[in-house]
Amino acid sequence: MSQKVLDSSGPSLLQSPVSLKKIKEITDKKISSTPESKIPSGPIDSKWEKHKMDSALINPANRRKFTAIVVGSGLAGGSAAATLSELGYKVKCFCYQDSPRRAHSIAAQGGINAAKNYQNDGDSVYRLFYDTIKGGDFRSREANVHRLAEVSTNIIDQCVAQGVPFAREYGGLLDNRSFGGAQVKRTFYARGQTGQQLLLGAYQALQKEISNGGVEMHPRTEMLDLVLVGGHAKGIIARNMVTGEITSHAADCVILATGGYGNVFYLSTNAKGCNVMSAYRAHKKGAYFSNPCYTQIHPTCIPVSGDYQSKLTLMSESLRNDGRIWVPKSPGDVGKAASEIAEADRDYYLERKYPSFGNLAPRDIASRSAKEVCDAGLGIGNSGLGVYLDFADSINQFGKDTIASRYGNLFQMYEKITGEDPYSQPMRIYPAVHYTMGGLWVDYNLMSNVPGLHVLGEANFSDHGANRLGASALMQGLADGYFVISATLPNYLVNESPGTISTEMPEFREAEENVRTRISKFLSINGKRSVDSFHRELGLLVWDKCGMSRNRSGLQEALKKIPQIREEFWDNLCVPGESNNINQELEKAGRVADFMDFAELLCHDALDREESCGGHFREEYQFTKDDPEVASGYTNEGEAKRRDDEYAYVAAWERDDAGKLDLKKEWLKFENVKLATRSYK
Amino acid sequence: MNLTLKVWRQKDSDSKGKMETYVVSDIPEEASFLEMLDIVNNQLIESGGDPITFDHDCREGICGSCSLTINGVPHGKGKGITTCQLHMRKFSDGETIYIEPFRAKPFPILKDLMVDRSSFDRVIESGGYVSVRTGSAVDANSMPIEKDDADTAFDAATCIGCGACVASCKNASAMLFVSAKVKHLNSLPQGAPEKTKRVVNMVNQMDKEGFGNCTNQYECEAVCPKSIKAEFISDLNRQYGTAIVKDAIS
Helix, strand or coil: CCCCCCCCCCCCCCCCHHHHHHHHHHHCCCCECCCCCCCCCCCHHHHHHHHHHHCCCCCHHHHCCCEEEEECCCHHHHHHHHHHHHHCCEEEEECCCCCHHHCHHHHCCCCEECCCCCCCCCCCHHHHHHHHHHHCCCCCCHHHHHHHHHHHHHHHHHHHHHCCCCCECCCCCECCECCCCCCCCCEECCCCCHHHHHHHHHHHHHHHHHHCCCEEEECCEEEEEEEEECCEEEEEEEEECCCCCEEEEECCEEEECCCCCHHHHCCCCCCCCCCCHHHHHHHHCCCCEECCCCEEEEEEECCCCCCCCCCCCECCHHHHHCCEEEEECCHHHCCCCHHHCCHHHEECHHHHHCCCCHHHCCHHHHHHHHHHHHHCCCCCCCCCCCEEEECHHHHHHHCHHHHHHHHHHHHHHHHHHHCCCCCCCCEEEEEEEEEECCEECCCCCCECCCCCEEECHHHECCCCCCCCCCCCHHHHHHHHHHHHHHHHHHHHHCCCCCCCCCCCCHHHHHHHHHHHHHHHHHHHCCCCECHHHHHHHHHHHHHHHHCCCECHHHHHHHHHHHHHHHHHHHHHECCCCCCCCCCHHHHHHHHHHHHHHHHHHHHHHHHHCCCCECCECECCCECCCCCHHHHCCCCCCCCECCCHHHHCEEEEEEECCCCCEEEEEEECCCCCCCCCCCCCC | CCEEEEEEECCCCCCCCEEEEEEECCCCCCCEHHHHHHHHHHHHHHCCCCCCCCCCCCCCCCCCCCCEEECCEECCCCCCCCHHHCEHHHCCCCCEEEEEECCCCCCCEEECCEECCHHHHHHHHCCCCCCCCCCCCCCHHHCCCCHHHHHHHHHHHCCCCCCHHHHHCCCCECHHHHHHHHHHHHCCHHHHHHHHHHHHHHHHHHHHCCCECCCCCCHHHHHCCCCCCCHHHHHHHHHHHHHHHHHHHC
C-alpha cells in the first residue's frame, strides 16, 4: 500500500458548477456557522481518556432519578439500553419488531473488527484508526474514529464475557480473519452469523435488565414523533402497533438508535421494516442531517431476478477471501455457461486493477468496478447485471470440506434463493444498497444539535466518513452503545433537573394531535395505489439517479420527479383498514411518506457535493488519463476524485418549518493522517 | 403459476377466525413465498380488499419474524429454512396451499397469520443470559475454550427464536428453544456461575407460560430452520434433574 500523498483537488472539472446556481437558489442555502463538534484538545491518543476525565459524573444515587428513552433495540440501542440500566438510569426502550432480538443488526454476517493484534501481524489501535480514516475516504472525524479503534478491544472482551461464541482455534483462543479493505487479520467472527450472535448478547443483557426492573420494554411500538420541550428533546409520541393506541412518553433525554435509511431505494439488504422515520422526524424538529449522499453499495449481493422482488440478499463479503470475481473478456462469451469460458478468456478485473488488494478491494471500489464491467456489456445472467464469484480455485486448493466449513451456511442460503449450487458453478453477484454512512449530525458526545437528542449506531453520521469498511458497523454500534454513551450522557444530564417533564405538557398534546391528524390523512385519501407501489417507484428513481454513480443532470431530474411522485402519493394512496388495530399498510404509509421527503434531501446533498468520495461517486469528478496521478501509475483512470479544498467538510443540513434547507459545514481537520488519494493498486 | 390459497383470516385476538379462499394467477416461480403473499396483498389492496397480515422483517432467514404454517408444516416444506427462504419453485402449478398461523396456546393469534411470541422473551428474561456488567470483562483470550465446546455452544446459539419448534409440537413444547439457550450458555465457562439457577428458572418460566413437555417426537428438530438438535433436550432434562436434586439436598 502506498503512502504517497497527492494533492487531489485538481481543476479538471468536466463541467463548470455554474449550472448549479438555480438549484442553490431554490434551496436557499446560506453557509451558516460551523456546528460545534466538541472534540477534546490534546494528542489523538489521549483525547478520549481526557474527555472521560473532564466529563460530568452523576452519582449512583441520583442516576435512578433520570429516565432515558432509547428508540431501537439493535446493537447500538440494545447495548445502550442495557448499559444505562446497569448504571442505574431508568430506561424506556422501544422497537417496532415483536421482540428486541429481531433488530436488523442480526443480519450482519461477516464479523467485527477490533485492534487486539492477537495475530501478531502488526495491527494496533493506530492502524485500525488509520485504515478507517482512509477507508472512509477522509471524510470522517479523526477524534471519533480513534475513539472507536480504542474501545474496539473492550467490545470483544465484553461480548466474550457474555458468552458470544466467536470462532476459536484448536488451542482454544479466538480466531480472526481478514476482511474487505484490511491487510491484517483483525476481524472476529461467529461463522456467517456474527451480527446475530452479537445482537443476542446485547438482547440477553437487555432482558437481564428488564428482569431487574431497570428497563421498560415496548416492543411492537413505533416512534412517530419527537417531542421538544423548551428546545430540548424530552420525549416521543409512539403508536402501539397491536392496539393502535397513540401514547406520549416523557424522559430526561432521547436516544435514537434506529438504523439507516437504505430502504429509500426500496430494494436493499435492509429488513423490510427498516426506515428513516425517527431520524427524519428529528430532522423536521431541527436536528441536522449529515452527509445523506454517503450510501454504501455492497458488492456481493444476489442479483435482482424480477419486478416482484421485495428485498436483496447479501452474501457476506468474507466470501471475497476465497472467491475470485470475474466476467468474460469478450461480449461474445456473455451468454455462455461459466464452465464453457476458458481461463484465458476470463477477466479477473479486481485482481488486474488492484494487484495488492485484489478481490479484497474496499466495497465502493469493488461495487463500482462491477458496474463498469456490466455497463460495458460484459455482465452475466439474464439481466446482464451480474458478475461471477468463483470458488473453483479455492475448492481445488483447500478442498470442498474446508470451504464448506468457512462458508457452508452462505452457500446454502445462495442455493435456496437461486436454485444453483455454488460448489459446482460460480455464484452470480451484483452490488446492492447495504448501509448508509450518513445520518443525524452528532458531536463528540454523540449528541445532536438538539440538546438532549443523542444518536447512536448507523443512525448517526459519525465514524465511517464516505465509506464504511467491512466489519466496522457492528464495532461502531456496540462502541456507541456499550462504551461511549454511558460516558458522555452525563454531560447533558448534569444540567437537567430530573423528572420535571410530564406528558400532560402542551408540547406532548400538540405532537400527539399532529400524529393523529397524519394518520387520519393516510386513511382518508382512499386512492387507488398501494404504499408498496409508490415505494417501489421512488426507489427505482433514486437507485437510477442517486445510486452507484451520480451526475448533475440525473440528480436534477430526480429532484424534479420526486415531488411529482409525492404529490400522487398524497392524492392517490390507498390505505385500507382502521387505525385502532394492527394495520401494516398504515405503518408502511408513514415510513414511505418520510422516505419521499428524505429522498429529496439525499439528492440535494448528492448534487451539492461536487466531488467523488467513497460511496458518493459523481461522474463529473473522476481521474482521467490527463491527470498526473494516472500518468504516474499511482491510480487508474475512472477512479473517484476528491476535492479536498472545497469539500473536506461534513455537510449538516438544517430544515426549517417551511421545508427550506440550510447547509452548515463542519470542516474536517486532519492532524494525524495526511489527506491522500486512496490507492488500492 | 396459478394457485389456490386457503388462508386463515382473523380480525383480532378476540374474534373467531376462518379459512378464506383466494385464487391467484401469474406468480413467478423465482418469487419467495412471502413475495407471493405481497403480490396477493397488492391485488387485494388495489381491488378494495383487506390485505393479509403476517409477520416478516429481514427476509433472509435470520431475524425469526416470519411464522407461517404452510400445508400443515411450520415454515413449510424444506429442510433448514424459514418461510421467507421458501421459494415458489418448490410448489407446482395449480396447487392448493393452506396457510395458517403458528398454532400453539402460548402464541395467541393477534391478527390473521400474526401471533404473539412474547412468551419467548419472558423465558430468556428468567435466566437466558450471563450477568456481566458492561466494563467488567477480562481480556477475551484470558479464558481459552476448547474448540469443540465453543462449536457446540455456537450450534445451540444459532436459534432464531421463531417458535416453529413449538408450533410443530403436539404438546406445544418449547423445550428445543429452552434447551438451546441452556446448552449455549451452560457449555461455556462464562455461563458456569449461574448454571443451576439458569436451568431451573428457565424451565419454571417455560411451564408458567403454558408450554407443554417433550414426548420425544422430534417434530421440532425436523422443522427447525437452524437444524438445532433435539439431543439438547435430553441434556436440558439432565441438567434440570441435577439442579433439582442439588436443591433438595441442600
